[in-house]
Amino acid sequence: MPRNFVIELPCVEQSATGHAAHLVEMLRSANLVAGLRLGRRAPRFGWHWVDGHGRPLHAMPHGVEGRAAEGPVQAVFLSPLHCPDIPSIRDIVATNQTITRRIATAFDQGLAVCTLGSGAWFAAAGGRCQGRRVALPWYFMGGFGLDFPDIELAEGQPFVDDGPWLSASHPEALASMAVALTRHAFGDDLAAALAALLLPDPQRERATLAALQDRRIPATRTSVLAHAIAWLEARVEQPYDLRALADAVSASPRTLLRHFQQELGYSPLDHLHRLRCARARVLLEITLESVPSVALACGYEDASAFRRVFVRHVGMTPAAYRERHALRAPRRRWRVAASEV
Structure with a gap:
């Protein structure tokens, strides 16, 4: 099983959660890259939004998706704070000791601690950052240097990866943080792939434009898997024929089965069942057709076989599903048309 990497996102009332959401979007991009490269074997980032006391926060951006990647928390990200001045930052950190203790524990456990801008105050207040380096906006350096003289200020560096502490001075450096987290979590190969996606590269841009002008970049061809799925979608009600499907996509049945299993985790027949159930x-x-008629319209001549497949994929019988989800009133409740009165 792939080893997922889960990040905790503590939020208080003054947290700039939009920046945390921006990081989450980059982690979603990392998941996409990993899935494209490794298929179902790919590890994934997960994220847990929590309040200042560590309790789950619901209705946060992509919260359900983030919790779907199971595993222990491996990192904590601290958003910057919306504050008018440095004394206000100090007050917020002082009144949220639960977060400070959580960060100190994270350092002790060897977790990655990620900070953006003034979020660094929470990390430093735990007393585990002496001798480390931090990236900060210039306007915070004076106050932070007075509060934590044992921490080195990284002049002119928007992002610093100092062991367990990853710090970014400005939101523009979050892409570098996402790449560094990917390297920590999943290695250099996926980190390099994500960097190519997130970080500007003028040299590659010039090379791509030159190749395009020289007609060196062909149109992307449809993959065997995508071609097979499209073929099935156009023939949902027709009998399943693996050989005909393989011939249609110019692949052997064995190769086709391997593509489906590696990328989707199930067979072409299973995919056809899913399309039919949809x-x-x-x-x-939306109709009042009988269950046998629905079965026939979906490619099942045997209504009993249709019921078994539907229960396996939907979790309830067709009749129970109609009872719960029907958008049409039963025929006995239809209103008489005005012309029939």
């Missing part, structure tokens, strides 16, 4: 759900919701 159609059946629509018909059950």
